[in-house]
Amino acid sequence: MTGKIIAGVLAPHPPHLVYASNPEQNEPRSEGGWETLRWGYERLRKSLFEHPDKKPDVILVHSPHWMTVLGHHVLGLPHFKGLSVDPIFPHLFRFNYDIKVDVDLSLLIAEEGKNEGLITKVMTNPDFRIDYGAITSCYLTNPDFDIPIVAISSNNSPYYFSNEVGQQQMEKLGRATARAIARSGKRAVLLASNSMSHRHFTTEPEIPEDMSAEHIYHHGQYLWDMEMLKMMREGKSRQLIDCLPEFMDMALAEVKAGALTWMLSALDFPSYKAEVHAYGSVIGTGNAIVEWDHFTNAKGLAGGGK
Amino acid sequence: MKSEVTSKSPSPVKTLKTPAGSLITACYIVPGLPQPLMASEKNPGWKRLREAMENVRDEIAASDAEMILYFSTQWLTVLGYLFQADKNPKWTLVDHNWHEFGSVQYDFKVDAEFASVYAREVKAMGHYVREVNYRGFPIDTGTVVAQKLLNPTNRLPAAMASCNMYAEKQETLSIGQAAMRAIEKHGKRVAVVCVSGLSSRYHTEEIPFEKDFISSAKDDEWNRKILEILGEGNLEDVSEVAREYSKQANADMGFRGIWWLNGLVGKTNDFTGHVFGYEPIYGTGNGVVGLYPKRAIKSVPGWVNDEADLVERFAKAPPRATAPMPSSANAHASAPSKSAASATSSSALDKIVTFEAPKSSAKASEKNVSSKKAPPPVGPYPHAKRVGDFLFLSGVGPRKPGTKEIPGVQLDAEGNVVSHDVEIQTRAVLENIEAILEEAKSSLKDVVDVQVFLTDMDRDFKTFNRVYGDYFGYVGGPSPTRTTVEVTALPTPICVELKVTAFLGSK
Numbered sequence: 001m002t003g004k005i006i007a008g009v010l011a012p013h014p015p016h017l018v019y020a021s022n023p024e025q026n027e028p029r030s031e032g033g034w035e036t037l038r039w040g041y042e043r044l045r046k047s048l049f050e051h052p053d054k055k056p057d058v059i060l061v062h063s064p065h066w067m068t069v070l071g072h073h074v075l076g077l078p079h080f081k082g083l084s085v086d087p088i089f090p091h092l093f094r095f096n097y098d099i100k101v102d103v104d105l106s107l108l109i110a111e112e113g114k115n116e117g118l119i120t121k122v123m124t125n126p127d128f129r130i131d132y133g134a135i136t137s138c139y140l141t142n143p144d145f146d147i148p149i150v151a152i153s154s155n156n157s158p159y160y161f162s163n164e165v166g167q168q169q170m171e172k173l174g175r176a177t178a179r180a181i182a183r184s185g186k187r188a189v190l191l192a193s194n195s196m197s198h199r200h201f202t203t204e205p206e207i208p209e210d211m212s213a214e215h216i217y218h219h220g221q222y223l224w225d226m227e228m229l230k231m232m233r234e235g236k237s238r239q240l241i242d243c244l245p246e247f248m249d250m251a252l253a254e255v256k257a258g259a260l261t262w263m264l265s266a267l268d269f270p271s272y273k274a275e276v277h278a279y280g281s282v283i284g285t286g287n288a289i290v291e292w293d294h295f296t297n298a299k300g301l302a303g304g305g306k
Numbered sequence: 307m308k309s310e311v312t313s314k315s316p317s318p319v320k321t322l323k324t325p326a327g328s329l330i331t332a333c334y335i336v337p338g339l340p341q342p343l344m345a346s347e348k349n350p351g352w353k354r355l356r357e358a359m360e361n362v363r364d365e366i367a368a369s370d371a372e373m374i375l376y377f378s379t380q381w382l383t384v385l386g387y388l389f390q391a392d393k394n395p396k397w398t399l400v401d402h403n404w405h406e407f408g409s410v411q412y413d414f415k416v417d418a419e420f421a422s423v424y425a426r427e428v429k430a431m432g433h434y435v436r437e438v439n440y441r442g443f444p445i446d447t448g449t450v451v452a453q454k455l456l457n458p459t460n461r462l463p464a465a466m467a468s469c470n471m472y473a474e475k476q477e478t479l480s481i482g483q484a485a486m487r488a489i490e491k492h493g494k495r496v497a498v499v500c501v502s503g504l505s506s507r508y509h510t511e512e513i514p515f516e517k518d519f520i521s522s523a524k525d526d527e528w529n530r531k532i533l534e535i536l537g538e539g540n541l542e543d544v545s546e547v548a549r550e551y552s553k554q555a556n557a558d559m560g561f562r563g564i565w566w567l568n569g570l571v572g573k574t575n576d577f578t579g580h581v582f583g584y585e586p587i588y589g590t591g592n593g594v595v596g597l598y599p600k601r602a603i604k605s606v607p608g609w610v611n612d613e614a615d616l617v618e619r620f621a622k623a624p625p626r627a628t629a630p631m632p633s634s635a636n637a638h639a640s641a642p643s644k645s646a647a648s649a650t651s652s653s654a655l656d657k658i659v660t661f662e663a664p665k666s667s668a669k670a671s672e673k674n675v676s677s678k679k680a681p682p683p684v685g686p687y688p689h690a691k692r693v694g695d696f697l698f699l700s701g702v703g704p705r706k707p708g709t710k711e712i713p714g715v716q717l718d719a720e721g722n723v724v725s726h727d728v729e730i731q732t733r734a735v736l737e738n739i740e741a742i743l744e745e746a747k748s749s750l751k752d753v754v755d756v757q758v759f760l761t762d763m764d765r766d767f768k769t770f771n772r773v774y775g776d777y778f779g780y781v782g783g784p785s786p787t788r789t790t791v792e793v794t795a796l797p798t799p800i801c802v803e804l805k806v807t808a809f810l811g812s813k
């Protein structure tokens with residue numbers, strides 16, 4: 001059977017959302033916070049898991065916090081267990097993870113990436129620590145971690161040249177991913193683990209979850225986010241991609257790491273409308289949970305890379 | 307090209323003589339990539355780098371240093387500054403990119419007390435700080451590699467400080483200087499290690515490890531030049547060209563490590579320098595450098611951040627700004643100007659350093675005036691000075707009183723000006739002037755002369771003039787003489803400054 005992408009998701013990874021959820025795996029405790037976004041993830045989970053035919057076999061995540069300088073790396077061992085401490089917010093995120101990896105699909109992506117002319121590498125060091133970005137997006141999408149994942153690194157090198165060169169690589173990686181999924185015969189969800197506008201406060205309130213201190217960093221940044229979300233909601237993913245390099249510069253956007261481009265390319269730049277499950281700020285950065293429901297809107301399509 | 311820049315053979319271990327009274331025994335710059343530690347057998351250059359670092363290790367061991375302080379450009383923070391405060395951090399490091407070289411078990415001895423002292427110094431400067439004492443906190447590859455090679459048996463306690471990736475030159479220099487104050491308070495002799503690479507352009511294609519080379523000839527040339535200057539001990543000179551070097555050769559984290567180091571030693575060239583080695587690692591440039599103080603290094607009393615730096619940066623801002631808002635056809639039509647108007651402080655503004663107003667001079671005929679309601683000065687000058695019947699105000703900008711926030715300016719991530727709103731800024735300037743005059747029991751009515759400085763006459767004069775008219779020149783209002791000139795730059799990212807003189811008479 002040909003594999004299918006059932007959804008692509010813009011799935012931001014502020015560790016604050018894990019902290020606020022108080023899962024037993026996370027060491028620090030909180031009084032909650034950032035409900036708008038957490039409830040958005042709840043709506044995403046409902047959308048992904050409620051329909052038995054839609055339920056994914058594998059979750060792919062591209063995180064900007066696994067940074068590589070040579071090529072795109074994928075996790076290449078079936079199981080990773082350990083403690084991931086966020087180097088920026090260690091007081092909020094110290095997560096004991098236990099994660100299964102779909103190595104078959106990882107290998108297919110590495111192979112198809114090479115076919116696209118990309119450098120790909122398979123990470124097989126058992127001591128490797130999974131980054132907090134991937135864990136956060138995966139936890140919020142599937143708190144039980146009962147679905148194996150494929151984690152893909154962010155390759156930083158093309159950005160020595162320009163944002164555009166970086167984006168071109170990510171389009172290729174997206175096509176490679178779509179072909180790999182088709183070959184795998186699996187139903188896959190793609191998580192682009194990125195916030196939107198990324199300018200943030202340089203201090204934090206005494207109680208990190210003090211919501212009276214939370215708001216978007218500034219209005220211009222908010223307008224940028226809304227402009228981007230509008231395109232997503234109108235199904236203008238090509239136009240969205242064209243605007244990304246400017247968005248990256250103007251709003252310091254984390255999409256620079258390329259996850260959104262990768263995901264939309266794998267979906268072959270859908271023209272149907274995406275569903276915004278939530279938008280909210282975390283220490284001033286803009287974050288949106290947005291789903292491209294490929295299962296409903298592109299029935300029978302394997303995604304891009306035809 | 308000077309030949310000593312290319313390492314051939316390890317130099318003999320020097321017996322260092324710490325200058326009398328100096329708490330700094332020596333400063334070192336070492337690379338933080340894992341190859342010298344984990345894969346030195348794969349490339350002769352990587353091996354030479356390892357040997358160079360082992361030379362540094364022996365030199366430190368033979369010195370009277372009591373502690374090693376690391377500042378690594380790989381320990382990046384975006385929120386203030388972090389300090390390692392776990393007395394015994396233990397974990398297994400696997401590099402994000404070089405995982406194929408295996409894992410490094412570490413078990414370090416940290417001087418947590420120093421972390422506290424240093425954190426307190428940085429906090430007192432108004433920064434967010436955190437002492438990190440968490441099991442499993444990921445110590446960066448750079449610090450681990452340096453510590454493993456330079457202090458392999460934990461003979462000396464170590465201190466580890468982070469690098470804020472958004473901090474500019476001025477802030478990074480000051481964070482370095484804060485380390486010197488902390489060292490003095492702590493009282494131990496310290497070998498200072500800045501973990502930083504040179505040019506940081508990796509090969510983007512796979513190469514056989516044994517065939518490594520610097521990925522660009524231009525980078526190589528710059529690296530050699532930088533090492534030549536460091537080899538002469540001229541740290542301050544390198545710090546001054548760091549920005550250009552970064553632009554030209556993609557220096558590691560904007561060569562912030564050098565700013566930190568130069569700040570720590572109080573911005574000086576007073577060193578003897580030695581280059582232990584220079585080699586490529588997967589296209590990047592990596593040098594091992596020793597800097598030996600010629601005199602005792604001490605913290606600088608009343609250390610001030612160079613305002614010159616603000617001028618250097620903001621003078622380069624694009625003079626004719628472009629609209630910062632989304633520009634696609636269906637963008638909110640009114641967004642650009644509205645948003646520029648409501649623009650708020652950017653982290654770049656946090657770098658503006660303000661001063662306590664100087665106390666009045668001894669002369670009885672002079673009296674300094676300073677107002678709590680006006681923004682603190684950015685240099686050692688009072689808000690105003692009364693001499694006889696006249697009150698002379700220092701140049702006044704639009705910065706908001708009590709803050710570093712500048713109304714009506716939008717900056718990009720680098721702190722470059724994206725747009726200005728002269729109307730907002732002019733009003734803010736005049737409000738600040740009113741506050742200062744009020745402090746001297748005066749008001750705008752007493753103003754007899756105004757000098758106006760605009761950074762963009764073409765764009766701003768008309769608007770400025772209109773707003774000015776609201777305060778001066780209306781029927782029955784004050785009508786001071788006025789001179790208006792265009793200037794290339796003002797010390798902070800503002801577009802208007804006013805210099806005012808008032809006649810107080812017998813008031």
Ligand SMILES: [Fe+2]
Nearest residue numbers: 013064133254
């Ligand atoms: Fe992030």
